[in-house]
Amino acid sequence: MNNAADIIMIFLVLTNLMLLGLSRLGACIRFVALQGVALGFLPLILNHWDMEVHLVIFSIVIISLKGIVFPWMLNRTLRELASQREVEPFIGYGISIIAGTITLVMCMWLSSRLPFPEPLMSPLIVPVAFFTIMSGLFLIISRKKALTQVLGYLVLENGIYAFGVALVGKQPMLVELGILLDIFVAVFVMGIAIFHINREFDHIDTDQLSRLRS
Amino acid sequence: MMTILKFANPILGLVIAPFLLGVINRTKAVFAGRTGQPLLQPYYDIWKLLRKGAVYSRTTSWIFRAGPVLGLAVTLTAALLMPFGGIPAAIAFKGDLILFIYLFGLMRFFTVISAMDTGSSLEGMGASREVTFSAMSEPALLIGLAAIAKCTGYISLTQMFSSVVPELWLRSGPALVLAGVALLIVFLAENCRIPVDDPNTHLELTMIHEVMALDHGGPDFGFILYSAALKMWLLGQILIGIAVPIHTGNVWLDTPAAIAGMLLLAVVVGVIESSMARLRLLHVPQLLIGATTLSVLALVLR
Numbered sequence: 387m388n389n390a391a392d393i394i395m396i397f398l399v400l401t402n403l404m405l406l407g408l409s410r411l412g413a414c415i416r417f418v419a420l421q422g423v424a425l426g427f428l429p430l431i432l433n434h435w436d437m438e439v440h441l442v443i444f445s446i447v448i449i450s451l452k453g454i455v456f457p458w459m460l461n462r463t464l465r466e467l468a469s470q471r472e473v474e475p476f477i478g479y480g481i482s483i484i485a486g487t488i489t490l491v492m493c494m495w496l497s498s499r500l501p502f503p504e505p506l507m508s509p510l511i512v513p514v515a516f517f518t519i520m521s522g523l524f525l526i527i528s529r530k531k532a533l534t535q536v537l538g539y540l541v542l543e544n545g546i547y548a549f550g551v552a553l554v555g556k557q558p559m560l561v562e563l564g565i566l567l568d569i570f571v572a573v574f575v576m577g578i579a580i581f582h583i584n585r586e587f588d589h590i591d592t593d594q595l596s597r598l599r600s
Numbered sequence: 601m602m603t604i605l606k607f608a609n610p611i612l613g614l615v616i617a618p619f620l621l622g623v624i625n626r627t628k629a630v631f632a633g634r635t636g637q638p639l640l641q642p643y644y645d646i647w648k649l650l651r652k653g654a655v656y657s658r659t660t661s662w663i664f665r666a667g668p669v670l671g672l673a674v675t676l677t678a679a680l681l682m683p684f685g686g687i688p689a690a691i692a693f694k695g696d697l698i699l700f701i702y703l704f705g706l707m708r709f710f711t712v713i714s715a716m717d718t719g720s721s722l723e724g725m726g727a728s729r730e731v732t733f734s735a736m737s738e739p740a741l742l743i744g745l746a747a748i749a750k751c752t753g754y755i756s757l758t759q760m761f762s763s764v765v766p767e768l769w770l771r772s773g774p775a776l777v778l779a780g781v782a783l784l785i786v787f788l789a790e791n792c793r794i795p796v797d798d799p800n801t802h803l804e805l806t807m808i809h810e811v812m813a814l815d816h817g818g819p820d821f822g823f824i825l826y827s828a829a830l831k832m833w834l835l836g837q838i839l840i841g842i843a844v845p846i847h848t849g850n851v852w853l854d855t856p857a858a859i860a861g862m863l864l865l866a867v868v869v870g871v872i873e874s875s876m877a878r879l880r881l882l883h884v885p886q887l888l889i890g891a892t893t894l895s896v897l898a899l900v901l902r
Contacts, residue, residue, distance in 0.1 A: 389773075396774050396901070403893055407886060480889050487893045494900050510901070 390431045391508040394424050398514050398548070399490065402521040405541065406482040409473050411533060415460045418540050422452020425544055428551050444562070448547075451566055456540060456573055463533060463577045467584055474591070477528040486521055493517040511552035518545030530593050532580045536573060543569055605851070606690040610679040616859065617833035618642035618826070620866040627870025642829065649822030657815065660717050667714025668816060668823035671707045675830040678703040682837055683758040686847065686854030692758040697745050700757060701738070704790070704831065708734055711824075715812035726811030729881070733796065733808065736888035737789045740782050743895035747779040748842065750899060761841035769845060778898035780842050785891035787839055789884075791832045794873040796884050836865050 401421045408414050426449035429441055475482065493516040500512065522542030526535050543565075550562065622639040629636025638644070656664065680690040681700045689696075712731060715723040749755045751772045752763040769776060789796040792809040799810070813824050837858075844861035846854055879887060 392774060396778070396897075399897060403890075407890065480886050483886070483889050483893055487896050491896070491900060 391428070392510055394428060394431065395508060395510040395514040397421075397424050398518055398544075402518055402541065403483055403486050405525060405537070406486045406521060407479045409479060411464055411473060411531070412461070414473065414534065414537055415457050415464065418460075418537050418544075419453050419457040421541070421544055422456065423449050425548060425551075426452060428548065432551060447563065447566065451570060452540075452544070455570070459573060459577045460533065460536065463580050466581050467533070473534055474530045475528055476530060476593075482524070482528060485524065486517075489520045489524070490517050493520065508552075511548060515545050515549035515552065518542075518548060520545075530591050532576070532583060532592050535592065536576045536580070539576075540569075540573070605687055607680075608687045608855075609682055609684040609689065610676050612684060612855075612859075613676075613679050613830050613833045614826075616862070617829040618646060620832060620836070620862060621829055623863055623866035624870045624873070627867050628874050631870070631874035642825070646822045646825055649825065650819050652818035654816075654818035654820055657718060659719050660815075663710075664714045664717040664815075665820070667710045667717075668820040668827070670710045671827040672823045672830070674703050674707040674710075675827045675834065678834055679830065681757060682834055683761050683841075684837060684855065685858035686849065686851040688758045688762070692756050695755050697749065697755065697757050697760070698742075701742055701745070705734075705738070707827065707831070711812055715815075718815045720815065723812055723814060726808060729808045730812060733789060733884060733888065736885055737786045737891065740888060740891040740895050741786045741790075743892065743899055744779045744782045744786065745838070747775060747895055747898035751775055751779075762847055764842055764845045765847060766845055772901075775898045775901045776842055778894045778901070780839065782891045782894035782898065783839055783842070785887060785894075787832075787835050788869070788872070789888060789891075790835055791828070793869055795876055795879050795887060798878045833862070836862055839865060 398421060401417050401424075404417050405414055408417065426445050429448075430437075430445050433441060477485070490513075493513040497513040497516060502512075519542055522538045522540070522545055525538030525541060529535060529538065547562070547565075619639065619642070621642040622637075625641065626636050626639055678700055681692070681696050681703075683689045683692075708730065712727040715727045748764070749760055751768060752760050754760045754763060764776075785795075788794070792799055797808040797810075809828075813821060816824055840858055840861040844857060846857045848854060
């Protein structure tokens with residue numbers, strides 16, 4: 387039983403549920419950043435804090451990207467949007483949280499049925515990683531604003547990252563860094579895209595974008 | 601000696617419970633920079649009310665008079681089921697935690713129908729709010745207790761709380777913390793404390809519990825105050841049972857520790873009330889759903 391990893395996993399679940407229930411975009415960005423920082427410590431914890439150079443560099447890159455750069459870019463976009471700071475969900479906050487709880491229980495059940503070749507560091511990692519992926523998807527489909535969909539995308543990536551770190555340990559750092567670069571570019575592009583959508587249409591409501599074709 | 605010890609919790613409750621209200625009020629007064637009312641003020645209030653006569657409306661029936669009496673009787677019965685400190689409960693059997701929870705359900709039912717009995721639309725509104733919110737806090741309480749039962753492996757309150765020891769905290773600390781936070785929210789909601797209901801408010805449109813007791817006067821209202829204090833005492837013991845895991849086996853050491861825990865809880869409630877504003881009614885369900893979620897999480901984790 388690895389208690390530090392368990393605590394990070396529970397923190398991940400709590401932040402996911404907070405994200406499902408929060409109504410302020412600024413607070414949502416802060417929680418995604420917190421989630422990223424907590425995940426940055428995960429590779430170090432899973433390798434029992436042995437300070438190998440590439441592990442430390444990897445953690446620092448993760449924390450600075452997910453905890454500082456992404457929130458900074460998203461906050462800048464949020465400032466451009468001026469008076470549109472509410473999440474505006476398709477599905478209400480209370481029902482979102484209930485749906486999240488049901489999803490969590492389902493993920494627990496699902497991962498208890500999956501066979502793994504070797505015992506994992508913490509029994510919670512797989513269900514929580516699944517749950518993070520699912521709640522990222524839920525955020526993408528159940529919220530109107532383009533900015534929230536970027537947040538959902540980041541949460542989704544956090545889930546994939548947790549899953550990867552838990553399963554394959556320290557080998558694929560290069561792959562992870564490649565994915566991180568992709569996401570960095572993606573968030574960058576999405577930030578610019580949101581800015582342009584906003585300037586063109588005075589809102590970032592994707593619901594109305596689907597009616598553009600005539 | 602043993603027979604007296606068996607009834608220790610109801611007796612201690614009757615003696616100490618109103619004091620908790622005094623401690624909460626004093627904490628709030630200190631935060632606000634006031635001197636505040638005397639610590640024993642709730643006792644004076646109850647004594648004053650018990651000496652008065654009661655006035656009953658002609659439209660009310662026996663249900664209206666039965667409500668407060670039943671409330672006090674039911675809370676005292678629930679006290680028999682609850683262990684306190686090192687003292688085991690007078691009545692203990694497998695699954696008594698469900699009886700414990702639904703005794704409070706019975707009390708709520710009688711408070712609600714005696715409020716509806718007056719025929720006042722305002723009391724009907726209060727009753728509707730009380731029932732709505734309790735329907736959401738009940739699953740949180742039930743699942744939270746189930747989570748603790750799963751951690752300890754016992755489904756009787758006495759065995760459950762006597763096996764919450766420091767080693768259990770090391771083994772399943774996260775689950776206990778989650779269940780504890782959920783139970784704290786339920787504690788605040790059930791006792792009508794601040795994030796859910798303001799006990800000091802007399803603005804009719806915002807209050808929940810207070811509005812149902814508007815037509816009760818004299819000894820009846822005294823009973824309502826007393827049973828509310830006892831309810832706080834009992835629900836607080838669930839929290840103390842988790843958060844103060846002191847079981848030395850010596851009754852004269854464990855019981856003072858538990859009483860000190862209760863007083864600390866009262867101070868914590870006072871701090872929460874001084875530092876938070878009451879939530880809008882629309883946001884209360886969200887808080888209670890959050891509490892239920894935390895309970896479910898605690899149950900799933902372990």
